[in-house]
Amino acid sequence: MNAAVYVQRIRQQLEDEPENSRKKGYFWSDEDVLMALNLSLDTIVQFLCKKQAYYLLQGLTSTVEGIASMNLPNDYFYHVAGKVKTTIAPEDVYHPARLFLCGIGMTNWNAGFRAVHIKGNSVYFRINNGFGAGRLSYIKKPSRFALTGDAASEPEDLPKTVYDVVLAHATAVLALRQEPTVRYLANFSKAMQFLVSDSATQLPYNLQENISV
Amino acid sequence: MTYSQAIGFCRTLLDESGTEYFEDSEIYEALKQSVIEKAREYYQRGERDPIRNLWTEEYISGQSAPLTNQPLNIEACMVAPRATSGIDALALYVEPQMFSHYEANRIPLSGRYEYTFIGNLIKHNAEGGARVGYYIFPTFPSMEANIPLSDYAHGAIIDRALSILYRKDVLQQDHAGFGGLYDIEQIITAGTKQ
Numbered sequence: 001m002n003a004a005v006y007v008q009r010i011r012q013q014l015e016d017e018p019e020n021s022r023k024k025g026y027f028w029s030d031e032d033v034l035m036a037l038n039l040s041l042d043t044i045v046q047f048l049c050k051k052q053a054y055y056l057l058q059g060l061t062s063t064v065e066g067i068a069s070m071n072l073p074n075d076y077f078y079h080v081a082g083k084v085k086t087t088i089a090p091e092d093v094y095h096p097a098r099l100f101l102c103g104i105g106m107t108n109w110n111a112g113f114r115a116v117h118i119k120g121n122s123v124y125f126r127i128n129n130g131f132g133a134g135r136l137s138y139i140k141k142p143s144r145f146a147l148t149g150d151a152a153s154e155p156e157d158l159p160k161t162v163y164d165v166v167l168a169h170a171t172a173v174l175a176l177r178q179e180p181t182v183r184y185l186a187n188f189s190k191a192m193q194f195l196v197s198d199s200a201t202q203l204p205y206n207l208q209e210n211i212s213v
Numbered sequence: 214m215t216y217s218q219a220i221g222f223c224r225t226l227l228d229e230s231g232t233e234y235f236e237d238s239e240i241y242e243a244l245k246q247s248v249i250e251k252a253r254e255y256y257q258r259g260e261r262d263p264i265r266n267l268w269t270e271e272y273i274s275g276q277s278a279p280l281t282n283q284p285l286n287i288e289a290c291m292v293a294p295r296a297t298s299g300i301d302a303l304a305l306y307v308e309p310q311m312f313s314h315y316e317a318n319r320i321p322l323s324g325r326y327e328y329t330f331i332g333n334l335i336k337h338n339a340e341g342g343a344r345v346g347y348y349i350f351p352t353f354p355s356m357e358a359n360i361p362l363s364d365y366a367h368g369a370i371i372d373r374a375l376s377i378l379y380r381k382d383v384l385q386q387d388h389a390g391f392g393g394l395y396d397i398e399q400i401i402t403a404g405t406k407q
Contacts, residue, residue, distance in 0.1 A: 039368040046365035101261040103288025
């Protein structure tokens with residue numbers, strides 16, 4: 001996604017603009033700001049996945065189907081749920097399955113569960129102590145912040161409120177170098193609390209036009 | 214993210230004294246230590262997804278065999294109770310000194326299947342083979358290699374590396390604060406961290 005607006009907003013919050021009379025020229029390069037934004041994006045999306053805040057991650061949900069076993073998709077970011085089936089009635093329709101990661105899947109391999117096992121970079125669909133067909137629901141990798149190239153033309157896939165929280169976190173991280181202060185982390189903490197606590201009203205709320213310089 | 218990219222971002226976040234004081238090799242060593250510490254931390258917290266890329270399984274045919282890789286943590290050891298049966302019994306870990314008491318007789322202590330890990334050897338007391346599932350100890354082939362943990366853990370790794378670097382330096386109270394910047398839970402519940 002195009003990061004131009006977000007880079008500009010971070011520079012405004014950090015008072016890092018060329019015309020600033022106190023600081024001549026940019027303190028942070030575009031690459032520095034993009035790196036901070038992308039790291040914050042991954043961290044916050046993973047936090048939302050752990051909190052199961054899927055109402056905020058609707059643009060990132062995806063599914064993949066396979067038989068017996070398959071590699072994880074290249075855009076896999078975090079697991080959600082799984083379903084399995086066989087070709088023999090009455091198991092020939094998808095049933096909800098338990099989802100096991102790595103070692104826990106190993107100890108439950110022959111336990112007879114309807115199960116989807118994720119081990120390393122592979123997915124296995126187990127039913128009735130054998131392999132079956134399956135479907136894995138997962139969260140995709142969010143599109144990266146970029147200023148040029150193909151990544152810059154990808155659409156945004158998260159609500160504006162999530163990107164505002166990402167921006168607040170990236171600002172707090174960068175600010176620690178130039179001016180150690182609690183203000184940016186306090187702003188980020190409040191924004192994050194709002195994001196995970198007020199699901200009913202925050203989705204249509206667009207903060208972009210309301211940001212003050 | 215490769216280690217050299219992480220070194221670049223670490224250098225971006227180091228304050229002025231750190232930028233001139235730490236060389237790339239020192240930052241690289243701090244990143245290595247950070248990867249190991251974070252991998253252990255994720256395992257102990259029960260979070261398997263960040264260390265998913267470190268997972269591997271090996272089959273051993275006898276009662277004792279070395280593992281191909283150095284393990285970070287051995288998650289499970291499944292054994293075949295009889296030479297002709299399938300590998301479907303869970304073996305429990307016992308300390309090496311306890312396992313050695315009855316190893317010669319191959320009599321399971323209290324009737325359960327058990328395994329131990331001595332040096333780089335896996336030993337168990339079942340008749341058949343075993344399948345061992347474990348997380349590989351992170352390796353660091355070069356600065357251009359990718360950090361083996363999941364992408365969303367890279368921020369926390371850089372954060373830990375910076376706090377490691379600053380602990381090596383003097384006048385810590387003059388440095389920027391690191392250690393927890395990418396721990397969202399901590400920031401929300403404990404307030405701000407300076």
